[in-house]
Amino acid sequence: MTTIYDVARRAGVxxxxxSRVLNGRASVDPxxxxxxxxxxxxxxxxxxxxxxxxxxxxxxxWAVIISDIGNPFFTSMVRGVxxxxxxxxxxxxxxxxxxxxxxxxxxxAAALAERxxxxxxxxxxxxxxxxxxVQARIPVVAIDRQPRGVEVDTxxxxxxxxAEQATAHLVGSGYRRIACITGPRRISTAMQRLRGYQRALxxxxxxxxxxxxxxxxxxxxxxxxxxxSLLETAEPPDAVFAAxxxxxVGAVECLVDNGIGVPDPFGIVGFDDIPWAHxxxxxxxxxxxxxxxxxxxxxxxxxxRIADPAKVPSTVVLHTELRVRESSAPxxxxxxxxxxxxxxxxxxxxxxxxxxxxxxxxxxxxxEGGLDP
Numbered sequence: 001m002t003t004i005y006d007v008a009r010r011a012g013v014x015x016x017x018x019s020r021v022l023n024g025r026a027s028v029d030p031x032x033x034x035x036x037x038x039x040x041x042x043x044x045x046x047x048x049x050x051x052x053x054x055x056x057x058x059x060x061x062w063a064v065i066i067s068d069i070g071n072p073f074f075t076s077m078v079r080g081v082x083x084x085x086x087x088x089x090x091x092x093x094x095x096x097x098x099x100x101x102x103x104x105x106x107x108x109a110a111a112l113a114e115r116x117x118x119x120x121x122x123x124x125x126x127x128x129x130x131x132x133x134v135q136a137r138i139p140v141v142a143i144d145r146q147p148r149g150v151e152v153d154t155x156x157x158x159x160x161x162x163a164e165q166a167t168a169h170l171v172g173s174g175y176r177r178i179a180c181i182t183g184p185r186r187i188s189t190a191m192q193r194l195r196g197y198q199r200a201l202x203x204x205x206x207x208x209x210x211x212x213x214x215x216x217x218x219x220x221x222x223x224x225x226x227x228x229s230l231l232e233t234a235e236p237p238d239a240v241f242a243a244x245x246x247x248x249v250g251a252v253e254c255l256v257d258n259g260i261g262v263p264d265p266f267g268i269v270g271f272d273d274i275p276w277a278h279x280x281x282x283x284x285x286x287x288x289x290x291x292x293x294x295x296x297x298x299x300x301x302x303x304x305r306i307a308d309p310a311k312v313p314s315t316v317v318l319h320t321e322l323r324v325r326e327s328s329a330p331x332x333x334x335x336x337x338x339x340x341x342x343x344x345x346x347x348x349x350x351x352x353x354x355x356x357x358x359x360x361x362x363x364x365x366x367x368e369g370g371l372d373p
Contacts, residue, residue, distance in 0.1 A: 002045045010039035062092050062302065063111040065104060065121040067145075068218065069096035071246055073272045073291055074122075077143070080295025081120055088303045090117060099218065101126045112136050118302045123147055125186035139305040143298040146188040153301040154315045155294055159189050159271075162287040162320035163196025164203075166269040167241050169285070169322060171204045173330040175239035175267045179212040181226040181251060182243040190215070193243040193271055212237055216247055223250025231258060238266055239328070245272035248284065267328040282326030290318050 008015045013032060021028050021036040028036075039045075064081055066074045082092045093116075097104035101124050108129045111119050118139040123130060127149045133140040134150060142154040170178050180197040183190030198208040214229055216222030223242060227250065230237055242248040248270030252262070260266050262282055270277075273288035297316050304311065 002043045004045070006043055007036065007039045007045050010043060011035040059115055059117055060090050061114070061116050062090050062299075063095055063107065063116045063119045063121075064092050065095040065097050065107050065111075065119065065123075067097050067099050067104075067122045067124055068246075069094070069098070071218075071244075071272075072275055073245060073289070076291040077295040080292040080297075081299040082295075084296050084299030084303065088299075097122070097124055099124050101129075105129055108132055111138065118306055120298050120302060125184070125188075137309065139302055139309065141298045141302045141305065143294060144189065146192075148188070151313045153298075153305055153313050155298040155301065155318070156315065157289050157294070157318045157320050159192035159320075160196040160199070162271060162289075162322070163193040163241065163243065164200045165196075165320075165322045166271065166285075166287050167197045167200035168203070169324060170239045170241065170267055170269060170328055171200065171206075173239075173263075173267055173328050177212065177235065177237040177239070178206075178267075179214070179230050179237035179240045180208075180243065181214045181216055181223055181230075181240060181247050183216060183218040183247075185215060187218075190218070190243060197241050218244050218247060220246045220250040220253070223247030224254045225250075227251040227254035228258075231260075240266075240268050242268065242270045245270055245274045245286070248272075248274065248286070252284070262327050263329050264331055269322075269328050273323060277323075278325060282329070285325045285328040286323050288321045288323050290320075293318060 004015050004018050008018045011018065011032075013036060017028060017032065018036050018040075021033045022040065062081070062085055064078060066078065068074065078092070078094060085092050095107040095110075097107060104121075104124050104126065108119075108121075112132065116138060118141070119133055120141045120143055121130065121133075122144040123142065125145070127147050130140060130142065130147050130152060131150050134152060140152050142152050144156065146154060146156060167178060167180075178197075178201065180194060182194045182197075185191065194213065201208040211233060212230070214226035216226040223246065226247070227240065230240065231254070240251055242251050248268065251268060251270075255262060255266055255268070262268055269285040269287070271287045271289075273286045274284060277284040277286050297318070301314065301316070
């Protein structure tokens with residue numbers, strides 16, 4: 001295996017000079033530096049990463065701890081992180097916290113033990129884990145979710161405004177009883193999106209009653225169960241705002257299983273755009289997040305934090321975009337039908353159906369490509 005001494009002999013310099021050149025020091029004569037780089041390339045020399053990390057007391061790795069690797073929201077986000085990391089000379093290790101605080105704690109412990117150069121984390125809601133990283137002086141950036149009780153660089157979207165827009169759109173489309181399926185109370189995004197839903201109802205003069213709110217788990221199965229629970233109430237809703245993409249899929253599956261048409265009589269808007277949302281019929285209205293930019297912004301903040309550990313933490317909030325499609329389309333006759341005395345918007349919910357073991361994202365496509373069975 002080629003060593004630093006081989007490169008030094010080939011370039012006609014000392015091993016210390018080779019080390020300075022390969023570590024990016026500016027104190028080496030440009031012509032000499034060019035000889036060293038050419039010799040390293042000719043000999044296919046690769047520095048020992050373990051030895052370098054021991055000398056520097058840090059690796060060149062970032063841990064990116066996300067809450068659910070199965071959620072397509074994170075695919076584009078991680079791509080944004082990786083692109084910036086590569087440009088800055090770092091590599092990325094992807095860790096799936098799986099919405100499990102214990103599993104997330106093990107990844108934080110690994111980041112500490114392996115002396116990661118930095119951590120980007122979408123936390124499951126346990127701020128003590130982020131505090132451990134801060135106390136160990138490992139640069140850390142929180143992404144997507146606001147950590148409580150600890151000040152770190154953070155990148156978010158305007159969750160409250162996005163949810164408010166989505167709910168106001170359903171109000172404007174003529175729906176009367178609009179429900180909300182949100183995530184766990186401990187997670188900031190769930191509560192911020194719930195707050196936006198409540199604000200929109202209040203602005204329209206409607207009460208945001210607890211019987212129209214369900215707290216689920218940000219998973220498909222949780223969205224299915226929450227939608228089934230709403231349909232079983234004495235006065236079921238005629239529309240729903242679902243606070244993430246996977247719960248939207250579960251809610252739609254439940255509507256299909258109960259023979260309820262979309263957007264008539266039932267409207268739906270989800271948070272997080274789904275890659276195939278425009279392909280199903282009817283297409284799904286969603287609140288789109290700039291997921292790639294979330295990742296790039298978080299990674300840029302981490303590069304800056306590594307370069308300047310003493311700088312004041314900052315929070316960046318990116319905008320969302322409401323993408324109106326067919327699942328919430330206004331209907332000229334909807335308002336008139338809702339006003340008719342005794343109008344029953346929905347058929348009774350079927351209570352004898354078992355929840356599928358796994359809700360496939362394309363399961364709602366019927367024979368004709370629509371949502372109706």
